Amino acid sequence: MALVNTTHALQTMQFLSTDSGRKAMMGDWTKYDTTPGTKLAKLHHAVDDAVKRVSALEWDKTRTPPQQHSAGRKIAEATVAEINKTRAELKSWVERENAAAMDEINTALAPDIGTAAQVMRSEIRAFVLSKKGEPEFAAELRSLVETDLRFATALFEAPAALSGMSQERLQTLRLQAAVAHAPEAAERVRLASEVGELDRKLASVAAEVPRSFYDGNIEKGMATYVDVNAPLATGE
16 A cells, blocks of 8 residues: 555556566666666665555554654655665766776777778778768678778778768767677677666656655644643743
């Protein structure tokens, strides 16, 4: 059960109370590497615990309804804080992982500085430029970039115009070359990007938690609280 009985709140609580629901709303932690996977798994456990506590509040006879909702607010605040902490940690991991993987890719696609190699790369660019306007060459060029590092380095060390292509086309070829010549690093970039996209999901959950955990209007009843333990006034 839940303290907030709107259809949307009940649906959110239902999703967050199950493993499959949390994976759908927050991301599947089993898909990721040790660091992001562990951080996301801990968040899953924290949210699961929070939902259980809020659900139990309805049956807490030691609290009045306003007190129940006040307790729900405290749990919501702790949950949102945990979500935002995890978001910050994942963002930091994504930045570090992306930078490290891109360094590996840049190293793998770095051109040979030898004179002969430079001449060869210049000739390659001239050859690619001569094929401009031949639609069938597009697939062939991709194959050359993926199988021959000389073609890859020749294209990527110079402005796209020198090879007769757009910057967008050159960027696409670079991505394809990265997968071919630095597959492990390219996979790290892909996973980092996927983890980065989880931030939108986590932000959405953080927004849903407060309105699903408690009703602020009911909590306002706490303002009518009478402290019966305070000393009686004597007029002094």
